[in-house]
Amino acid sequence: MNPVRKTITAIAACLLAVSTLPTALSQAKHTEPPQSIVLVELFTSEGCSSCPPADELLRKVNGRLTATGQLVVGISEHVTYWNRLGWTDPFSSSTYTDRQDRYATRFGLDSVYTPQMVVDGQQQFVGSNEARLSQALANQAKEKKINLRILSSEIQGGSIAIHFSATQLLSKRPLNIVAIVTDDLATSKVLRGENGGRSLQHVAVARSLATVATIHQDTDATVNVPRNRSDGITWESAHHLILFAQEAGQGAIVGSDAKPFALATARGENL
Template identity: 35%
Template sequence: MAAAAALICAVPSFAGDILKPRAVVELFTSQGCNSCPPADAVLTELAERGDVVALGYHVDYWDYLGWKDTLATPENTERQHRYGKAFGKRTVYTPQAVINGRAHVNGAKGDAVSWAITEMENKGDGLSVDIGVTRAGESVVIDAAAAPGEKGDAHLVLVHFDPMRPVAIERGENKGKTITYANPVTSVQTAGMWHGKAARFELPRSEVNKKGGCAILLQSVTRDGLPGPILGAAIVPPEAETP
């Protein structure tokens, strides 16, 4: 996918039907964690609200408790560990909600998540770069605006996720529960570089569509490759299937 994105011009044209999100909330969760269902419910509320890019990263390090998370991937676990290093933490936990790549809170505490979103907006640490998404022929076109002063570098990150789904858990700490999971992440890929100036990226429409939903994150990355602040974001919703 990284090779599929191409910088094709530098004049943004924003789609009128794409809602600018207030924030990005990345929840690290597990079907085998008995503290996670309240956080999963918070993420579902955020996803249904529509003004937050809400992403569920299922991790695999609780699988030994008796239930293998059906949505977990090693890559999701690795992303959480990389956030841990970026935050200067030696350990990770669930449920952990990372807001705008800048801070983390207990994902089960909806008030704390909402407070963090509002506090970042008030401090100017919200999503400052507009992202526009349009479908044109066989392409999905992504337009990233310029940063204030046209300074800064960031990765254009594609986060693919499946539709919201209920999962019946048969063993482990959540045995007997059926829990609905919002936007479970299936893959994270870097598709290009943004250098602070307005830029346009083009992706094959077939590649975006075949993976379900897709979030676009404009995320700064340290020299060591650790994830940093998310500057802009948008959602490419799944296309309806043609009968």
Template identity: 35%
Template structure:
């Protein structure tokens, strides 16, 4: 009888684990669906993922923001993936990586009083950071941001002139201690990685930041972005947001899709 109980316990533990995982996944899926709902009268969430094609632990974080972006109807959810360049020495150069994005992540380390930078790191509204692949923490932080009071609306307009994009904005709260930043975002791309920690993998990406420009936050103004050679009107968007220079807190945001 003793051995029968031990066998039952041995078999039961994996079943309990499977049941717990299924419950967790179902809960996370419900959270994703709630985040994706249109919510004009609630807060906003600016989600910044620092990632790299050369980092073996980054694909799960890329997959998580892809889940959030797919079927998203929430106009106040702003997702950006910044590909950093400090993994490029590992044998594979990420074609989306930029040194400026590494510097942005270092600035966050200063703002948030962190001892180092890492990937995948995810930051919400410039205030909260976490490992980008930890679904519970990521979804909880985004949900909390969306429950906050709405900010003053920010309006955008874009006009292409040759290889430049002129972004006109209005509605920003004037603040000498804040910047307005404008990001040109490619919504989807993929890479076949042939070296480094992800050698042999086909990686898919969403919301890739290709250009980022900033200036002092005035009530209205114009920011010009140079366009990448592969730019097309379809499959790209502009995200603008106001960020405090001293704390990194993001107080307003808007996006414009073609």
């Protein structure tokens, strides 16, 4: 799928030019009311020639405020099925491919595709379509959210301890609490495949994803997420921990939080 790249006019009408995600989140205080967040997942691949415009669109909106004051938090999830076509995406993982497969089933799609954006688990479209993204962000402003907060996070031995609270639940239906660690910024020199010879830049690159709890009521808890070794990719940028509550069956995302996260690791050690 090769959508025509357009200028970002529709997005400009919906978004306010404010601070970037690291700055906006770093200034948040636990004592302040939680920031209303809309989560934008981008399924992408460095082997896909249609993906760089979507990567650029995510960079433009990530960390911005919508006209209604919601903070846009992006997650770049690199899939694996392009890897067999000449270039192995160093950020790809079957975890994100599997997640996209589940969305395809839920949305009734004939197949997965890249680039694909999913907004708050409720709307999906071609990831470079700025008009659809603008409309999706406007739609999410009308949705009620729970109060989900990351109270603290730290590395403890072989795991990450995350203390979180979830209140003002909308129903007693189960919610999966999902934790993702992202690189704020990542770059890659692509040597082969459809993007061969290009230097690509990504934001909010998912490096670890896990369901850490399932809740049915207001909750204040600490969970321990096992740390995983990646395959030698160094962590050169800043990082964020993103936590979100998603309805069972990989349904609607009804609450999110995001905080800067320090990787206190030894040289050569990765999450």
